[in-house]
Amino acid sequence: MIPWLDLSDTWVHDLVRTVLIWTAWPTLLYFLAINAIYLVLVLLGFVDTRRSAARRSVLDLHETATAPVSLGLTIVMPAYNEAALIAETVRSSLALDYPDHELVVVNDGSKDDTLExxxxxxxxxxxxxxxxxxxxxxxxxxxxxIYEARDRSIPLLVVDTANGGRSNAVNTGIGLAAKDLVVLVDADSVMDPDALLLAAQPFLDDPLRVVATGGNIRAVNGSRVVSGRVTEEGMPRSWLARFQVVEYLRAFSLGRAGWSRLGTLMLISGAFGVYRRDVLLSVGALDPDTIGEDFELTLKIHRWCRRRRRDYRMVYVSDPTCWTEVPDTRAVLKRQRVRWHRGLWEVLWAYRGMLLNPRYGRIGLVGLPYYWIFELFAPLFEVLGMFVIVAALLTGAVSPVMTLALLGVALGCGILVTVLSVLLEEASGRRRSTTRHLLLMISCSLLENLGYRQLTALWRLQGWWQALRGGEAVWGEMTRTGFSSEAAR
Structure with missing residues (x-):
């Protein structure tokens, strides 16, 4: 009870109580609905990863790696101020197992020694x-x-451009690509040796329909990296990065696998995506005016194929893994989340004509409604839920027992889904965690609800507000610390 405001036996008390009840129940139902959807996606994703693992067990990747496959592949890697990581990342990419691949690095006007x-x-x-x-x-x-290695046996091209942004850099690389498939990766990432073989497999299995595939993204922080290879999985030392490990697992490893299983893959991450080059050229590749360029490209390809009544597939492949450095400072993480949510709003608004439009099938009738309701509006409901709970407890207009019960149900469902994601990922056999690291991930599933998720919700609202105001979109820099040769213990 607020000492200077006596709400007992007054019309104000009844008004506050009514407002809190009418906002509390919709908020609770919203959280129950979103976590139920997450649960379904996680379970579908687990089924998909298990089937992928079974299929991989009978694939002879060594034979594929040495066979003259029909689809060559160009890796396009934009780089801006990546001097700390670029040499190791390039070596790792050049050494990947694939019979015919080249690497195009686009130096986007770096101010550091990336080019040197x-x-x-x-x-x-x-x-x-x-x-x-x-x-x-x-x-x-x-x-x-435009430069190449003096040793012609090294399939490397380096393009030096004036700073034009990531999308322009990627488009420049696509313009130089000489192969049938184009892989978009970030310069702060390293891939597993067989990542290209696994990511390209759907194109070999179904060459007439598959237009794009996306791979698994995992945080490299805390893992041991030697000569561009993750030799030992670990957990970051900072809790901020640890929370992101759990987020990436929930969203990428199982969440997107679930969407792919439903034939409604809505987003292929810009950190690791494989595309047919002819399709990229036809749709105009990345839009340099959109800050959510990877989401925009995925929707643009869906729209292009649907309008032409093309029989096509976009597939998430859970086995190939790209390891990326996640932010370990609050300032960098804030810029990232503000940018992500601003990009989400801009792309959803730009493609609003597809929403609930039967012409676009599951994308328009299932995928886009989900992204509008449960991705775009999620931070608004999270902040509203925080306000409702605090107001209810301070005013005493609603029983504290009831308030805490509602809070427990909302948080409990989210924790259950996250813990289940962690356990199913371990059961899939794709992650090899120590007992300590597994306990750390489960702890993150509990602790991320005590400030981290609320803070990121506020940042996402800030990105939404920036988009609504029409302010200048800024990509922002991420400070790199470089890959560690020692895993966190």
Whole structure:
């Protein structure tokens, strides 16, 4: 009870009570609904990963890696101020198991020594490769030079451009790609040796229909990386990064696998996606005016295929893993989450014509409604829920027992889904955690509800507000610490 405000036996008390009850129940039902959906997706994702694991057990990847497969592959890697990681990342990408692949690194006007590191490490010389982005892609920055390794056996191209943003850098790389498939990866990432073979497998199995695949994204923080390979999985030392390990597991490892199982894959992460180059050129590749460019590209391909009545598939492949460095400071994480939610709003609004439109099948009738209701509005309901709980406890307008019971149900469902995600991931056999690391992940499932999720909800609302105000979209920098050769204990 607030000491300076006596609400007992007054119309104000009744009003506050009514408002709290009418807001509390919809908020509770919202959280129950979203966690029920998460639960279904997680279970579907587990079924998908188990089937993928069974199929992988009979695949002879060594035979595929040495066979002259029909689809060559170009890795496009935009780089901005990545001097701390770029040499190891490039070596890792060049050493991946795939019979015909090349790497195109686009230095997007870096202010650090990214280009110099590449030049000295790989002995770069001018290349005769010509840039051909096609009629549907407009490049927005000057290409200052195209280089290749002096040793022609190293399939590496490095493009130096004026700073034009990540999307423009990726589009430049696509314009230089010489292979049938294009892989988009970040310069702060390393992939498992067989990642390309596994990510490209759906194209080999169903070459006429598959237009894009997405792979698994996991946090590399705390893991041991030697010569561009994750040799030992670990957990980060900071709790901020640990919470993100659990988030990525819930969203990528099982969540997107569930969507793919339903034939409604809505997002292929810009950190690891494989596309047919001819499709990228046809749709205009990435939109440099959209900050949520990976989400926009996925929807753009869906729309392009649906409008042409093309029989197509977009597939999430749970086995190939790309390891990426996640933010370990609050300032960098805030910029990331603000950017993500701003991009979500901009893309959903730009493609609002697909919402509930039968022409776009499951994408318009299932996927987009989910993203509008349970992704875009999620932080609003989380903040509203916090306000309702605090107001109820302070005013005494609602029984504290009832208030805490509602809170327990809402948080309990979320914790249950997250813990189940962790356990199912372990059961799938794709993660090899120690007992200590497993207990840490379960602890994160509990502790992330005590401040972390609420803080990220506020940041996401900030991104939404920036989009509504129409302020300038800023990508922001992420400070890199480099890959560690020692795993966290």
């Amino acid at each position: 590191v590449l030049r000295s490490t790989f002995d770069l010389v001018p290349s005769s490769r010509r840039l051909d982005p096609g009629p549907n892609i407009t490049l927005r920055s000057e290409v200052r030079g």
